[in-house]
Amino acid sequence: MFQSDRAQVGPECAASLGLVMSPLPSPSASETPLRVRFAPSPTGFFHVGGARTALYNWLLAKRLGGTFILRIEDTDAERNREEWVQGIHDALAWIGIGPGLGVDYEVYRQSEFEVDHVRAAHQLLGARRAYYCACTREQLDTRNEAAGRKQGGYDGHCREKGLAVAPAYVVRFKVPRPGVTVVNDVIRGEPAFDHANVDDFVLLRGNGTPMFLLANVVDDMSMGVTLVIRAEEHLTNTPKQQLLWQALDAPYLPTWAHVPVLVNEKRQKLSKRRDPVAMEMYRDEGYLPEAMKNYLMLLGWSPGNDAEIMEWSLVESLFSLDEVNSSPAFFDVKKLRAFNADYIRALPQAEFVERWHEWLAAHPQPWEYRADQFGDIAPFVQLRAEVLGDIPAVVDFLFGDVTPSDADWDKAMKPPADAILTSVIDSYDACSWDIDVLKAELEHIGDTHGLKLGKIQAPVRLAITGKLVGPPLFESLHVLGRERAVGRLKAARARL
RNA sequence: GGCCCCAUCGUCUAGUGGCCUAGGACACCACCCUCUCAAGGUGGCGGCACGGGUUCGAAUCCCGUUGGGGCUGCCA
Numbered sequence: 001m002f003q004s005d006r007a008q009v010g011p012e013c014a015a016s017l018g019l020v021m022s023p024l025p026s027p028s029a030s031e032t033p034l035r036v037r038f039a040p041s042p043t044g045f046f047h048v049g050g051a052r053t054a055l056y057n058w059l060l061a062k063r064l065g066g067t068f069i070l071r072i073e074d075t076d077a078e079r080n081r082e083e084w085v086q087g088i089h090d091a092l093a094w095i096g097i098g099p100g101l102g103v104d105y106e107v108y109r110q111s112e113f114e115v116d117h118v119r120a121a122h123q124l125l126g127a128r129r130a131y132y133c134a135c136t137r138e139q140l141d142t143r144n145e146a147a148g149r150k151q152g153g154y155d156g157h158c159r160e161k162g163l164a165v166a167p168a169y170v171v172r173f174k175v176p177r178p179g180v181t182v183v184n185d186v187i188r189g190e191p192a193f194d195h196a197n198v199d200d201f202v203l204l205r206g207n208g209t210p211m212f213l214l215a216n217v218v219d220d221m222s223m224g225v226t227l228v229i230r231a232e233e234h235l236t237n238t239p240k241q242q243l244l245w246q247a248l249d250a251p252y253l254p255t256w257a258h259v260p261v262l263v264n265e266k267r268q269k270l271s272k273r274r275d276p277v278a279m280e281m282y283r284d285e286g287y288l289p290e291a292m293k294n295y296l297m298l299l300g301w302s303p304g305n306d307a308e309i310m311e312w313s314l315v316e317s318l319f320s321l322d323e324v325n326s327s328p329a330f331f332d333v334k335k336l337r338a339f340n341a342d343y344i345r346a347l348p349q350a351e352f353v354e355r356w357h358e359w360l361a362a363h364p365q366p367w368e369y370r371a372d373q374f375g376d377i378a379p380f381v382q383l384r385a386e387v388l389g390d391i392p393a394v395v396d397f398l399f400g401d402v403t404p405s406d407a408d409w410d411k412a413m414k415p416p417a418d419a420i421l422t423s424v425i426d427s428y429d430a431c432s433w434d435i436d437v438l439k440a441e442l443e444h445i446g447d448t449h450g451l452k453l454g455k456i457q458a459p460v461r462l463a464i465t466g467k468l469v470g471p472p473l474f475e476s477l478h479v480l481g482r483e484r485a486v487g488r489l490k491a492a493r494a495r496l
Numbered sequence: 497g498g499c500c501c502c503a504u505c506g507u508c509u510a511g512u513g514g515c516c517u518a519g520g521a522c523a524c525c526a527c528c529c530u531c532u533c534a535a536g537g538u539g540g541c542g543g544c545a546c547g548g549g550u551u552c553g554a555a556u557c558c559c560g561u562u563g564g565g566g567c568u569g570c571c572a
Contacts, residue, residue, distance in 0.1 A: 041572050076571060137570080153498095153568060170570055188501070197499045197568090205570040212572045236500055236567040260502080260565095267564060295508090298521090302509055306520040325509085327502050328565065335508065335522040345535075383535050394533095439531075446531095453531040461532060469533035 032252070034066025035226050039110075039216065041073040042084035045278035046091040048331060049231060049262045049270055052296045056259060057229050058097045059319045067104040068097070069223055074111045075215055091279040095289050096312070106223075113219055117210035120218045120248055121171050121203045129247040130203055132169040133158040153199035171204035173214075173244065181239040186227075186257040186321050193239035201240055213237060217244040220254065229257040229321070232328075233269065257321055260300055260328045270331060277331070286359050286388025287336070291343040295336045299329040309342055341386040352382045359388040367400035374398070376479045380471035394470060398479060402466030402488060412468060413496060416449055417459040421493040423448070424460055425486060433482050438474045463492035 036057040040050050061068040072088065074080045092098055099105040124130035135157050143155060159174060179195040203214045210218075220228065235258045245253055262270045270277050282292060290312060298308060303318045344352065353375060360369065374381075374395060385391050404412075427441045439453075446456040461473050464485060470476065477485050 039572090043572075073572065079571075133570095149497095168570095191500065193500075199568080202570055207570080209570090211570070216572085231566095232501065233566055234572095237572095239500095258501085263565075265507090269566070298508065300508090304510065306510065308509085308521055325502095329509090330507055332507055332522070338522055341535095380534090384533070442531080455531095457531045467533090471533085473531055 032226055034061060034064045035069065035224050036061050036066060036229055037069035037071050037220065037223065037225050039071045039073050039219075039230075040088050041076060041079075042081060042088060043076060043079040044084060044272045045280055046084070046087050047270065047272060047277035048279060048282075048292075048296065049277065050088075051091060051095055051279055051292075052262065052299065053229065053231055053259060054092060054097055055095065055293060055296060056257075056321070056324070058103065059316060060227065060229065060321060061103045062316055063319060066227075067106060069106045069108065069225065071108045071110055071219060071223070073212070073216070074109055075114070075210065075212070087280060091283075094279065094283055095293050108219070108223070110215055110219060113215070113222070114210060116222065117215045117218050118204065118208065121210065121214060124173065124203065124247055125171060127247070128174070130171050130173050131159060131161070131200075132163040132165055133172045133200075133202075134163055134166070134169050154201070156200055159200060168206040170202045170206050172200040173203050173240070173247070175200050175240075175243060181242055183238045183242055183256055184253070185235075185238075186255060187260075187324055187326055188235065188256075188258055191235065191238075193236075195239075198239055198243075213240055214244065217241045217248070221245065221248060221250050225254055226252075227255050227257060229259065232258045232261050234258060257324075259324055260326055262299060262331045263328045265330065267328065267330070269328075275331075276333065282336075284363070284389070286385075286390070287340050288343045288355070288388075291340040292336070294343075295339045299331065300325045309339065337386050344385055344388070345382060347382070349378055349382065353378050356381075356388055356391055359391075363389070365392050365396070365399070367396060369399055373479050377471050377475055380475060384471065397465040397467070397470075397476070402464070404462050404466045408462055408468050412458040412462040413492075418493060418496050420445065420449060420451075420456060420459055421463065421489055421496070425489045425493065428477075428482065428486055428489065433478065435474045435478050438477050442474075459492070460489070463489050 038050075038054045038057045040046065040054075058068055060066065070088075070092070072085055074085065089098070099107075121130060125132075133154075135154070140154065140157075143157065147155070149155070154172065158172070163169060175195050175198050177195050180192055181195065181198075182190050182192045184190060201213060202211050204210055238256055238258070242253060264270055264275045272278075279292075283289075293312060294309060294315070297315055297319070301319065301324050303310070303314070307314075344355075347355065353371075356374075356378075357371070377395065377398075381391055381394050384394055423445045424442065427445065428438070431437050431441050442456060442460065443453055446453055449456065457473050458468065461470070462468060464473070464480065465476060480488075
């Protein structure tokens, strides 16, 4: 529930202190239908932080019967690519966010509303809440340096000049001075921003196109967004945007919710460049979407009672925005992997096989797959795969050639490997091809060499599977079949 | 530099003044089980950043310090 008692006091409390320029009431959940939006820009792979933010929005809309708006913010023509747009839809669908899933779902492209953004800028110009500015970056830097302003923002040089429109002039918002803006944030409380620290920011570029701050607000207003849930990196943009809502004569102000960012091991915001954050990559490695969703939700939120691995339906019934933590969380792939292994093990066997087949279809392997043989050892594979992508290495001995590494070979094929293999070949050539018999035979051979099963199985396992670790040996032999098994044993002995 | 946000085991967290000699999970270590590897079981290691207050009593409230992060674009 985003509507805590605190959510109501923001503007009122600030007004009583004479701080806010023109306080407007926040919409009350009881009277105004909840409308949230997720507004990604298609400038790269869709990443885990975005997925988490989308999940928060989705969960809220689902819980409170609200509307989920997906707005693709594709106004940066330079960096946008159509494939990234598709990537967003695909990734969201993968984690269960999309149309027809029990939540009112609206999709927009921000580029379609550019005329509205420009019109809004002109409305502000007409109301003298914005002005044309002729300053170039260089001029500004020069002035800031001369004035000894350490890290200079805009100095208001053209603010009172009343410049008329001219090519290359930008339009800046006239931040009310003096003043303080208090934002009503479900997670942060009521951060106050002194306008002395808020520059007159750019609304329209020199080429006339709208900037993010403006476009974002105009769209949120026209789409009737009531609750803005986004990453904390936007917190300092909020006073500017709230000022815009007010200057544009919005009938209400949205409630904000700035969720903590996800960080890497160095505790820096996850970056698409350096960190493994692409949802697509996790899907390719064979993570289950339910594990990913579960893990992502637990980063910054907990249902209490020490619960971690849980049904998504439980998350849906328990999630509450004001329980979201306010500190950054480390995206720990190791724990994600552990979650995924848990989810894989919990799958009914038939579904496990089905999921594997789906993954396999998307990731062709260099061997001829046989579903019947896989089915025979599926239970053992299921226990050993942390991600679906682990499976090929566990079962490839059934479908392709075995190629042991030199290190493994040297370790397993020490004397009396030759004698052992010879005995095993003789035995397995003739004995009944039964799991228990195969085991008893090898145990018997071990006895003659004074070796326990644990020791004597090594050369056999390596000859059969090409590896020193893997599913139980006798089950593997059984599935492989006598002909291929004995053939591999002979090939190994020949190589000694 | 300025502004803003944040602060419980290595990590994710439970905890909303007494139930806390701080609980769980991941990771790590040991042991058990065992045909290898897993899985499973048992146990262990390990934390309230620091300093002041408030209070009979503070991980929990307040202030400060320190540390970390975000923002500071004619990107979004």
